[in-house]
Amino acid sequence: MVNPGPGRPRLEQRRRPGTTPRAEILDAAAELFTNNGYANTSTRRVADAVGIRQASLYHHFATKDDILDALLADTVAEPLALSAELLKEAGDADARLYALASFDTAQLCSSRWNLGALYLLPELRTERFESFRVRRDELRANYASLARRVLAQGQVSVAAGVEYLPFRLVETVINMRSDDGASPEHAPRLIPEAALRVLGWSGDIAAVQTAARRLSDRTY
Amino acid sequence: MVNPGPGRPRLEQRRRPGTTPRAEILDAAAELFTNNGYANTSTRRVADAVGIRQASLYHHFATKDDILDALLADTVAEPLALSAELLKEAGDADARLYALASFDTAQLCSSRWNLGALYLLPELRTERFESFRVRRDELRANYASLARRVLAQGQVSVAAGVEYLPFRLVETVINMRSDDGASPEHAPRLIPEAALRVLGWSGDIAAVQTAARRLSDRTY
Secondary structure (H helix, E strand, C coil), rough: CCCCCCCCCCCCCCCCCCCCHHHHHHHHHHHHHHCCCCCCCHHHHHHHCCCCCHHHHHHHHCCHHHHHHHHHHHHHHHHHHHHHHHHHHCCHCCCCCCCHHHHHHHHHHCCCCCHHHHHHHHHHHHHHHHHHHHHHHHHHHHHHHEEEEEEEHHHHHHCCCCCHHHHHHHHHHHHHHHCCCCCCCCCHHHHHCCCCCCCCCCCCHHHHHHHHCCCCCCCC | CCCCCCCCCCCCCCCCCEEEEEEEHHHHHHHHHHHHHHCCCCCCCCCCCCCCCCHHHHHHHCCCCHHHHCCCCHHHHHHHHHHHHHHHHHCHHHHHHHHHHHHHHHHHHHHHCCCCHHHHHHHHHHHHHHHHHHHHHHHHHHCCCCCEEEEECCCCCCCCCHHHHHHHHHHHHHHHHHHHHCCCHHHHHHHHHHHHCCCCCCCCCHHHHHHHHHHHHHCC
């Protein structure tokens, strides 16, 4: 048996992906929050799903909100880091926006649980989640900065506020997964291209894809 | 005092918009479900917010799920009826898709409560809400039918599955309202145009807007 780490001994064998009890708790909570709802899930039920005592869970997370916060933070950490990198990069803005949308879409499609569905929880508007909201707002602002540079290159005049749509388009993956119960098959090719087209962009998509791949290899 | 309708007498004066007790219950429930969460809201609390006894509430709605179902049905009824009308109409597909997206966006922006935020509730995946899901799927399919006609007119080759994006774009209004705590100012002009641009459409937007307005006047 793997070392159960701090807290009381485990009731049984590890049954979830994750190399640490913390990762197992997060995985179980993500499943229960997305499938049964956040308010409907007690920390007791999360502990049961991992096969540990509630006291052991409290060793890792003092409250249910702390578990939710950790899960949410994970959903924006990598896209946010990549967006900051891409803003500093030289190169065409369209390829940079495509690279960001592509990475973010792939992550939203391939994550084990559809955690983005929790973004609309009323609980997230409380002060407890302000630091998460700030980080997600930063990601949204970075998308908008890249989009403005694409707009500056283009000749088409589009409606005001359009720079916020690429971010919103990427997050539609969450709704597709929720409605279809599966990752949207076409999204990884579809969404990054659509993120450019809403900006009135019309160019050689194959060339942008090649340039975006080169950027991704360098930055990640 | 207005006749309170069936059930026990009202505890106090009407305090919500709505000309019937049923409408007041729906308004109070919409506020509580969107601000405090569905699982966190009891029918008792809804009755209190209306100023009626719980027994009177049960006269109108047997269960909390029945209240939710009525609220959700309202969100799709008019766009669904309009989409069916527009599919039968003659005229350019771009103007018809613009007219649908425009009506739907305006409704999502102007509704008193951001009810679309409830679409991601895990409760909606249960059998109780199948008929709502079927109707929302019909709306999505009608959007896709109109989008395919726009694509058929165009010369641009876009990614597979793109016909589902106009519907998804319109629903991003829900996320904007949830994040900003207010209706997105630019959405009514922005979203319908973006619904065309994701399809690779590039044309005279002013002409499409005029044609769409003419269609809306005729169909609604």
